Amino acid sequence: MQELLFLFQTQNSDSSIVSRYTCDGCLETVTIRRTKIIGGRDKGMEKDLPYGCKCEDLAIAAQIKGRRTRRIQLKQEEWFQHHSTLNESQTTATFDTYVPENQSQQEAKLVAMDYANNFTKDKPQNLLLSGSYGLGKSHLALSVLHQLISAGHSGIFVSVPALLTKLKATYKKDADASEDEVLEALIQTEILALDDLGAEHRGSEGGSWATSVIFQIIDMRIGKPTIYTTNLDGGSLRMRVGERNFSRLMYNTKSLKVTGTDRRIRHLL
Ligand SMILES: [Zn+2]
Structure with a gap:
């Protein structure tokens, strides 16, 4: 359960932005931000995390659609x-x-x-x-x-x-x-x-x-x-x-x- 308790402190100031790129999978602009982890196992650490990628959402949607098609x-x-x-x-x-x-x-x-x-x-x-x-x-x-x-x-x-x-x-x-x-x-x-x-x-x-x-x-x-x-x-x-x-x-x-x-x-x- 601890693994799933990912709590991020989102810093909206531009100074936290490490880089930006367009994701090949979802074609969204992804922002890498230096983020301080405020809970869970890595509490207190700073990590570069991607924001804005929709790949996971799209994969879930495709999976649901596939299951629906199979049911029909x-x-x-x-x-x-x-x-x-x-x-x-x-x-x-x-x-x-x-x-x-x-x-x-x-x-x-x-x-x-x-x-x-x-x-x-x-x-x-x-x-x-x-x-x-x-x-x-x-x-x-x-x-x-x-x-x-x-x-x-x-x-x-x-x-x-x-x-x-x-x-x-x-x-x-x-x-x-x-x-x-x-x-x-x-x-x-x-x-x-x-x-x-x-x-x-x-x-x-x-x-x-x-x-x-x-x-x-x-x-x-x-x-x-x-x-x-x-x-x-x-x-x-x-x-x-x-x-x-x-x-x-x-x-x-x-x-x-x-x-x-x-x-x-x-x-x-
Ligand atoms: Zn993506």
Whole structure:
């Protein structure tokens, strides 16, 4: 405790000034004053002490800001885990782990990175990644999400077929969550990835229900950015969802087709 009991006698007369300099750290003018210690272990001694340096204050402020940022990241990570439908391999999908195998995948990676780097809530844009199975479209969508979540944004990734299964489960009597709760999160979140659009089961009635659920979400998210992935080409997607829904889906949407060989079966061929 004695160590902390630093009591200075501040002498304001110019005669106590030893030197002045500009601190490299805080850019403040620091004055070195010859100061008589009036308490503590060094009582009675004279020391040259710096006055005016803000480095310590700035370090404390930076530390507090860092802790706050980390807290927001953890909260967003928790939100993402809770609301997303993820399989084992998807938890580690980032840009670092996406290895392009051809020109098309390289371009898709650059477009997705560009999308993440230029993400802003004020000018929301959607992204549609199309192409056949196994080209890493979901991986790229997840990479965007992981980057934005680290930056403090809220994000959810859902596979459309898994989402529909989850919604059906909410209709049961002893369901954990209500349909409204599930939909509310998807509408609220800053960035949403709807993975595998058009792959939902198309029974005669199930199909129209699925389509109406998806477009309820898209409709409610107008003005908020969404990433879509689909295995269908433009024409098939248009037929699947109908003309009106298709034009709503494509509004303010950057569309990119990924080509190549399924990376999951490629090594078996
Ligand atoms: Zn300083």
